[in-house]
Structure formats: structure tokens, C-alpha cells
Amino acid sequence: MTAPVAEIDVNLDLVARLLRAQQPDLADRPLRLVANGWDNTIVRLGDDLCVRLPRRQVAVQLLVNEQRWLPTIATHLPLSVPTPVRLGVPGEGYPWPWSVCRWFEGEIASMVPVVERRAVAAELAEFMNRLHVPAPDDAPANPVRGVPLVVRDEQIQDRLTSGKLDREDELRDLWDELRAAPEWTGPKVWLHGDPHPANLVLRGQPATLAAVLDFGDLTAGDPATDLAAAWLVFDAEGRAAFRAGIEADEATWRRARAWALAIGTAIAVFADIHPGLADAGEHAINQVLSAD
Template identity: 50%
Template sequence: MATHPAAEIFVDADLVRHLLREQHPSVAEQPLHPVANGWDNYIFRLGADYAVRLPRRLAAAQLTANEQAWLPGLTADLAVGTSAPLFAGAPSDAFPWPWSVTRWFSGTEVSLQPRDRNVSLAAPLARFLNTFHRPAPAGYPLNPVRGVPLASRNDAVLSRLDSGMVPHAARVRELWETGLALPAWTGPALWLHGDLHPANLVGSADGGLEAVIDFGDLTAGDPATDLAAAWLVFDRNGRRIFREALGSRYDADPHVWGRAQGWAVCVASALLANSDDHPGMYLMGSETLMEILTDAGGGM
């Protein structure tokens, strides 16, 4: 049975307040309260404008370090808000890992709204990707589960399909094998968000896209990894508009959308097999799987 990973360190508001007073005193006395305890991070709201994100386990500490090192430069020219660190907290005697102060976005978590409303996000999300998907330099953060060839995820996906947790497993296996058979990405390693699903998108009051958040899986590689958002975020109509809004950016690779559907299978199977204690994530996986299964041939 999948369970929420146990925290390896305890963090409360008193500790966060201590860290802020020690390293970022200009904001340390603003109101502070916890808002989330996720798989990788504790999240505290700081005043009206900020959030404090602290790793809750060692595996997430390097992800925070990657965000601190790369995101400020990568996101400076984006038209949409991001969770790029505004202040990079350093390890100390009080807390052994890096931690960050980021912007707080007060919009709607996209995963909480009906999928057919996400159509208004298709064009702005496409603009985000068209800007963000640029060639990465040597030394970009390596990620063994994002941006890599689909074949490297085969054992994990098949294990999930055999777990009994993924509905329509036989048909899903066929779709997965179709994706595996496609030629791999041969272009340059492009910067990737790596985890572009509805819970990492914040909608604005006018129905647009306020922010893209949680770049913990930041890496570079096959853009099909992020293009899986076509199924993770949208219904059929949204997928059509999303693809149109991307323009001709990926036309040189006739197999990119087939691999993107393969990535959607990979992520949906992970959500279904590992979120039985997190109903929201399980629902996201279930809805994504239904979009994949009803999208004949991935034609969108």
C-alpha cells in the first residue's frame, strides 16, 4: 500500500521563525503559519506575499539546491509567475539543508477546478513552454526519472500496471508499448519543468495562468516529458488549443506527441499506484488515464 513518505526532520513555525531571524531578518516578523506538508517539502505562508519551502527529507534537499542554483536566471524573462527562490536559505546548525523563500500566489490551484475549465490555460501554458524549453548548458541537474528515454521507465511502469492499482491495465500496457517503440528525442537537451501537472499550476482570477510552481524535478532532455501536460491538464478541446498554441516548435520531430502520451501514461500510472492515501492526486491520475484512453491514437 502506497503511503506518504515519512518526514526525516520535524519543522514547525518556531524553527522557521528562527531561520528567518538568523538569515533573512527583514521579513522574519511577518505572520507565519503552515499550509502544506507534501511529499518533498513543508510549506509555510509568510505574510501576504511570501512562502517558505523547506525539504522534509534528504532526497528533496538536492532538489531545493537545484532550484536555488538555476531558477532565478531561467525564469527572469517568463511572462508567468514562478516559485523561483527570492531568498536562498543556507544549511545551518538549526536546519541541515537548503531552504527558500518564494512568492506566494493567491490564485486557484488548477487541480481543484473542473478539467473543462482548464481550456483557458492552454495558450499561456504553451507560451511558458515555448520560452522555457531552451537548450540547457553542460552541468544541468540530472534527473533519472524525467527527460530520459521512455525505455528507462519501463520497469517502473510495468510494475505499476501489475500492481492492480491501475484500471484497464491491459489497454494501458498496449499504449505504453506503442510509446516505447517510437524513436527517442535526438535534439538538444531542453530545459524541463519535469512535473507539469495541475497541482503545480495556479490559475488567476480572470481564468488565466498566474504561476507555474514546484520546479523540484528541474532537468533537461526530451520536451515530451513536459508536453504530457496535454493529457495531465486538459480535456480533448484543451489539448487541441494547447497544441495549436505551441505553433511549429516541435514539428521537426513527428514522434514527440506519441512520446508525450507515453509520458502521460508513466505519470498517470505513478499517481494511481502511489496515491491511495492522497485522494486528490489519485483523482488526477484517474482523470488523466481516462483522457489517454478516450483519445484514440493520441491524435488530439
């Protein structure tokens, strides 16, 4: 497997030209390439801002969703999120919208020892509780997040028989058990959609949760998708602290474990492309297979 090829070469010269044309008051700030991700390029802009630009057409609507909805959602959240502070439009040969967002100082949780992440379990639980409120009918649709587990079954079964994962037999048996959990019958609630540790910024010692990043998978549906963080981010002790702060019944908790299996195995399968997440994938698999 290889990462998708960029459809647009996003380089510092292009970003500088876009800023001069559309945000001239920011144009004199130094630029530094931070990441060429799966879907977006991130360029740091001075000390406190960054520029987020899609590098593939498929990512454009995800960025538009963030631009439209995060300013509203952020008003009832207890933590910082990457709400755009400036909106960019096509120009200078670049065909898509783009955003200027705040830069959050801290350390990505996937790079922090698991025992130190326990300190943020209650904060993350409160964030989830505040995020998971009923969403409007025109909330962004997402075919792979917030949906009934049966919708994901074929894809997950293919992944668990691919030969690319360790302990596939155990994972397949567990998936078959967990996907039988009763479906969510409550209202569709707002979801982050991708609650793995690389999307959390921690700060200080003991750690506090400084920000939750990357709302590209933003959608509405079953809150169990986001509660997968219990296994993706924490160990058993941290998970217990997280659950103590979560408003979820047993069926939702079972579905959350299934979502952790789904997201964790995806991370593991793509570990060669995103080596920084290799440990996160292994951690997730070990946690979902542990007695719980």
C-alpha cells in the same frame, strides 16, 4: 503505501527561529503551515511570501537546483515561477538550505473544472515553448524525467501489472505502442519535469495562468516529458488548443502521450497518499486512453 516519514520535524517554531537568525526583517510576519508535502514543508510568510524547507535529505539537492537555476531560467519565461527571493542556510538545529519564495494567489488547476482549464491552453503552450531552450551541459540530471522511454520501461511495466490501477491491460497495450516512438535526437532542453495540474496556479474567470510551481524535477532532455501536460491538464478540446501552440512533430507528440501515461499512472498509484490528486490521476488515465 504511506508517505515518507519526515527526517526533520519542520514546525513553525523552527521556521520562526531561522527567520529571526537569518532574515530578521521578515521575522515579525505571521506564519501559517500550508503543507507537509512528499519532500518539502511549505509555510506561508505574511501575505506575499512563503518558506520552503526540505523535510527529507533526498529533497535537498532538488531545492539547491531551484536556487541555482531558476533565477536564470525565469528571465526568459512569460509566467511567474517560484524563484527564491531569499536563501537560507543551515542553522538553529536545521541541517539543510531553505528558501523564501513569493506566494502566488489563485487556485490550483487540479481543483478547477477541466472545461475551465481550456482557457489557459495557449498560455501554457507558450510557457513550454519559451522554457524548452537548449540547456547547459551542467544542467541537473534526473533519472526519471527527460530520458528515453526505454529507460522507464521496466518501472512502468511493473506499475501496469501491479493490480493497483484500473484498465491495466489497455494501459499496457498503449504503453507498448507508444514507447516504440522514435527517440528525441535534438538538443537537451530545459524541462519542468512534473507538468501535472497541481503545479499550475490559475486566476480569474475566464481563467488565466498565474504561475507554474515546483521545479524540483528540473532537468534537461526530451521536451515530450513536459508536453504530457496535454493529457494531464486538459480534455480533448483543451488539448487541441494546447497542441496548436506547440512546436512538436508527431513522434514527440506520441512520446508526450507516453509520458502522460507514465506520470498519470504514478499519480493514480499514490492517490491514497495524496488524495487531492486522486481525480487528477483518473483524469490522466481516461485522457491517454481516449482516441487522439
